[in-house]
Amino acid sequence: MLPSAEGNLFFQWTSLYNGSMSDFKFHIPIQVRYGDLDAQWHVNNSRFLTYMEQARLEYLQHLGLFDGKSFLDLGLIIADVHVAYKAPILLNQKISVYTRASRMGNKSIKFEYEMRNDETGALCATGEVIGVCYNFHTHETIAVPQEWREKINAFEGCAL
Numbered sequence: 001m002l003p004s005a006e007g008n009l010f011f012q013w014t015s016l017y018n019g020s021m022s023d024f025k026f027h028i029p030i031q032v033r034y035g036d037l038d039a040q041w042h043v044n045n046s047r048f049l050t051y052m053e054q055a056r057l058e059y060l061q062h063l064g065l066f067d068g069k070s071f072l073d074l075g076l077i078i079a080d081v082h083v084a085y086k087a088p089i090l091l092n093q094k095i096s097v098y099t100r101a102s103r104m105g106n107k108s109i110k111f112e113y114e115m116r117n118d119e120t121g122a123l124c125a126t127g128e129v130i131g132v133c134y135n136f137h138t139h140e141t142i143a144v145p146q147e148w149r150e151k152i153n154a155f156e157g158c159a160l
Helices: 009-017 047-063 145-156
Strands: 026-031 076-085 094-104 109-119 123-135
Touching: 026 047, 047 076, 047 094, 047 109, 047 123, 094 145
Parallel strands: none
Antiparallel strands: 026 094, 076 123, 094 109, 109 123
């Protein structure tokens, strides 16, 4: 017979966190602004993409892969985006976006995201983005640079 979650703090904690937050080694706090809200007084769905973008750029800067000076030198263009909305985010709510690279192909990198309430740990949204390495000067896709592979693998603690 399987243990019941009722009254068991361990099962309540694992169902809240799904064990995945510990897999993320990088996160940023987000300040929810009045301009992020929609007519229902929660964060508009388009802002989730902005939050993920900010987390991705800070992740790349943290790893020394982007200096933040010229987007022509960023070397990454977004090819695919998915967001699953789990709970509304409200004005003045303290949230963080957890970010990781989870897979690298020949020319692409998959980034995964979790947006969580800082006070309760509740999951507000999950997301996935496929970034394709791109030379903005020649307008061509390129292989994931070796430096990116080495730094991302070292930071994530595994070969992606």
